[in-house]
Amino acid sequence: IGPVRAAQRLAHRIGPLVALAAFRAWSTGAAGTHVPINEYGKHWNFFATLAAVMIFVDMAPVPPGTSTVFGGALLVAHQWCLSSRRMWSVLAGAKYLVEFRKAIGAAGNDNQNASPFAHETLGEWLLADARSETFVSQNKEGLFSVPGYVALYFLGVGIGVWMEKWLALDASRARKKVEGLVVELETRARRARDSALEAARTARDPEARARAAKKSREADALEAEAESAQKRQRHRHAKETYERDTLISRVTMAPGGRADPHDTQEGGWGWAWRWCAKLSCVSCAFWIAALVAHHRVQPASRRIANAAYGLWMVAFNIQIIAAYVAGALVFPGSLPAPKLFQGANRNLLGTFLFANVATGAVNFFWDGAMDAADATAYVVVAAYTALVCVFAIASGADEVAMDNRRIGRKAD
Numbered sequence: 001i002g003p004v005r006a007a008q009r010l011a012h013r014i015g016p017l018v019a020l021a022a023f024r025a026w027s028t029g030a031a032g033t034h035v036p037i038n039e040y041g042k043h044w045n046f047f048a049t050l051a052a053v054m055i056f057v058d059m060a061p062v063p064p065g066t067s068t069v070f071g072g073a074l075l076v077a078h079q080w081c082l083s084s085r086r087m088w089s090v091l092a093g094a095k096y097l098v099e100f101r102k103a104i105g106a107a108g109n110d111n112q113n114a115s116p117f118a119h120e121t122l123g124e125w126l127l128a129d130a131r132s133e134t135f136v137s138q139n140k141e142g143l144f145s146v147p148g149y150v151a152l153y154f155l156g157v158g159i160g161v162w163m164e165k166w167l168a169l170d171a172s173r174a175r176k177k178v179e180g181l182v183v184e185l186e187t188r189a190r191r192a193r194d195s196a197l198e199a200a201r202t203a204r205d206p207e208a209r210a211r212a213a214k215k216s217r218e219a220d221a222l223e224a225e226a227e228s229a230q231k232r233q234r235h236r237h238a239k240e241t242y243e244r245d246t247l248i249s250r251v252t253m254a255p256g257g258r259a260d261p262h263d264t265q266e267g268g269w270g271w272a273w274r275w276c277a278k279l280s281c282v283s284c285a286f287w288i289a290a291l292v293a294h295h296r297v298q299p300a301s302r303r304i305a306n307a308a309y310g311l312w313m314v315a316f317n318i319q320i321i322a323a324y325v326a327g328a329l330v331f332p333g334s335l336p337a338p339k340l341f342q343g344a345n346r347n348l349l350g351t352f353l354f355a356n357v358a359t360g361a362v363n364f365f366w367d368g369a370m371d372a373a374d375a376t377a378y379v380v381v382a383a384y385t386a387l388v389c390v391f392a393i394a395s396g397a398d399e400v401a402m403d404n405r406r407i408g409r410k411a412d
Contacts, residue, residue, distance in 0.1 A: 010058050014051045021047035024356075033363045037138070038129070039303065044142025052146045053153055068158025075151035079307035082123035083298050126304045141303045148305025155314055159282070163321075167275060174271040182229045189222035272329055279322035286315035340389055343396025351392045358384060 025043045028035050035042065040049065062070045081087060114130040114137055116122065126144055131137045196219040199212035290311035294300045300308035344351050362384065363369060372380070 006058075010055065013058075014054050017047045017051040017054070020353075021045055021051060027360065031360070031364050033360060037131075038141065040142035040145075041139030043135070044139040049142060049146060049149060053149050056146065056150045057153060062154060064157055064161045066158070067154040067161065071151045071154030071156075071158055074147060074154065075307050075310050078147040078151055078305070079293070079297060081147075082126070082304060082306055083121050085120055088117070088121055123298060123304060123306065127301065145303065145305035148307075148310055152305065152310045152313060155310065156317075159314065159318065163279070166278060170271045170275045182226075185222070185226045185229050189219065189226040192219035192222045195219070272325070276322055276325045276329070279318055279325070283315050283318040283322060286311050286318065290315050339393050339396075343394070344392040346396035347392065350395050351388065354391045354395075355388050358387060 021044075024045050024047060040046065060070075114128075114132040116125040118130075119125040119128060122144070126140050131140070136143060192215065196212060196215035199208070199215050203209040203212045290300070290308055293306075293308035293311055298306050298308060300306065300312050302309055362380065366372075366380075369377075369380075
């Protein structure tokens with residue numbers, strides 16, 4: 001793909017995000033609503049961060065197999081830039097920093113305190129309240145947190161590839177084991193039938209005929225068991241073929257999964273539990289790393305997307321995935337998800353945007369929101385939550401209905 005075509009494709013992808021970022025910055029400024037500038041900055045916002053991350057990801061086409069290493073290295077480099085005094089001295093010059101800080105101490109000028117070099121590290125400046133009138137200083141949290149979010153993106157991609165790889169490998173092993181057990185059962189049934197036929201041909205006395213009849217009944221039972229195993233195997237294969245849209249369904253529909261709720265002799269859920277245990281171990285490792293980074297390096301901060309925050313997010317999300325998979329294995333016959341969850345899952349961005357617009361409307365039309373009584377605030381929040389839930393259900397209703405009809409046709 002040529003550079004012009006690549007630029008056009010990138011512009012098409014980030015265009016809506018840039019428009020949303022610009023509109024939110026303009027609307028909050030025009031309406032005079034309160035903006036927590038210590039979150040992303042005065043003009044920067046969540047949509048601008050998403051657009052910036054997409055630009056950097058497009059500029060660095062890292063292979064998915066190496067995304068974890070790249071994301072980890074980028075997160076380490078980002079944290080070093082945030083907390084390294086040596087880097088600050090190299091950028092500004094150690095002598096300059098000494099003289100500059102002496103001048104600040106003598107003058108006590110707040111504008112000078114807003115300078116990055118008035119602080120020991122980049123991280124200290126980003127978390128400080130003082131700001132100058134420059135665009136960078138006004139939006140320092142949003143601008144300088146982008147590398148951390150880019151690192152988090154690549155970590156997510158790499159861990160997702162790892163999860164897919166191990167899921168496919170473990171499911172393949174379970175599938176081969178199940179297929180081998182089914183073939184073995186068919187072989188046993190065929191041998192039992194041959195033995196019963198041979199006994200019937202050679203039977204000459206009542207005792208021999210009784211033994212032949214017993215062998216025939218045993219062969220009938222084995223053939224029925226083999227036929228049942230074949231049907232279960234075909235059912236599993238059909239489920240695996242049609243239910244591969246989500247990770248959880250891929251786990252529960254594979255051999256020994258929801259297609260076979262009983263722990264039959266040709267398979268169980270042991271492989272799925274082992275895969276879930278791997279996820280739990282990886283999550284624990286990231287939790288430990290996040291706690292170490294939080295206490296030994298720098299406290300976790302979403303404002304600057306430092307290492308502790310990135311590791312925390314990875315650990316938390318892997319833990320949630322493992323919990324959902326475990327729940328699907330423990331309750332294989334559970335009821336379908338409520339329509340609210342299905343609708344929100346189908347239209348996440350639309351629901352998020354609606355919630356943002358509703359929040360802005362409340363802030364714009366209700367001047368006394370910060371001074372409202374507790375009872376009034378509870379009523380408003382409850383009404384707001386109900387409105388967002390209704391929107392989520394209504395916006396995803398068509399797709400949920402289509403999915404339910406599709407699942408019904410497959411079951412038929």
